[in-house]
Amino acid sequence: MDQTPLYLQIKRFILQKIQSGEWPVGYRIPTEFELTDAFNVSRMTVNKAIRDLVAEGQLARRPRVGTFVCASEDKAESPLLDIRNIAAEVLQRGQHYSNKVIKQVALEADETVAIKLGVMLGSAVYYSEIVHYADDKPIQLELRWVNASYAPGYLEQDFTLLTPNQYLSENCPLSAIEHTVEAIVPDIHVRNSLRLSANEPCLLLNRRTWSGERLVSSALLYHPGTKYKLSSKVCV
Known part of the structure; x- marks a missing residue:
């Protein structure tokens, strides 16, 4: 059984989608509600994963529009x-x-x-x-x-x-x-x-x-x- 914290599992899922090219720069990722249902976790857990990726420059939030993949500096x-x-x-x-x-x-x-x-x-x-x-x-x-x-x-x-x-x-x-x-x-x-x-x-x-x-x-x-x-x- 994977003992990795749930928010890190969600982060890895999103990063894999980005790094594989399936979710390219500019792609709007699923909403927090959709990810909550997909992973059967709390919205707080999903929010933590997304906030981390925003802070790391992988994602960007646009109010009332969604969360998008952004160009990574790879740093x-x-x-x-x-x-x-x-x-x-x-x-x-x-x-x-x-x-x-x-x-x-x-x-x-x-x-x-x-x-x-x-x-x-x-x-x-x-x-x-x-x-x-x-x-x-x-x-x-x-x-x-x-x-x-x-x-x-x-x-x-x-x-x-x-x-x-x-x-x-x-x-x-x-x-x-x-x-x-x-x-x-x-x-x-x-x-x-x-x-x-x-x-x-x-x-x-x-x-x-x-x-x-x-x-x-x-x-x-x-x-x-x-x-x-x-x-x-x-x-x-």
Whole structure:
């Protein structure tokens, strides 16, 4: 029996129709009432699926007319002013999440790493390098340095089963974030990891996180510029 939440099943159904071309750009999809009857679910469940797809740029609502398939930018989106588990983000979009752990080792902090984490030269540091995938397409290369004193169990984790973000959030509750975003020309390692073409742009998010007064983690998060965007919302 499929244990996937009902609203995600409906999202996948709609996305399959769009991606197969059966529902092309400009097509008016069935009404919420029609989908409610078809899936034998509440209208609230259908509404949740459609609202998510509108937010993701797959659908557009036209008051008193209907909901239509719109041209997709084919870009995943993450909130810039928040930290979310990338695995949960991918699954929420109705895609399959997977990753590949390239490295997971203990290091002694050199000058660059010591500055990143605010520790003394030679301090114990853990390092992980992971490529994250959505539907088997790479969407993020994550390079992360962690203060070993604050996350002693880091190297023991199986990051194919949970992400570093999830582990650190559960063991070192987030209190502050510092990050910068820039467009870069990626080096060959980043290009190969993300399967980028020679002239394809790359977004780099440089992020440091604190738990209380402790600087726990510093990460470089690389994304394909043509397939990813970062967003922010500020309430005033």
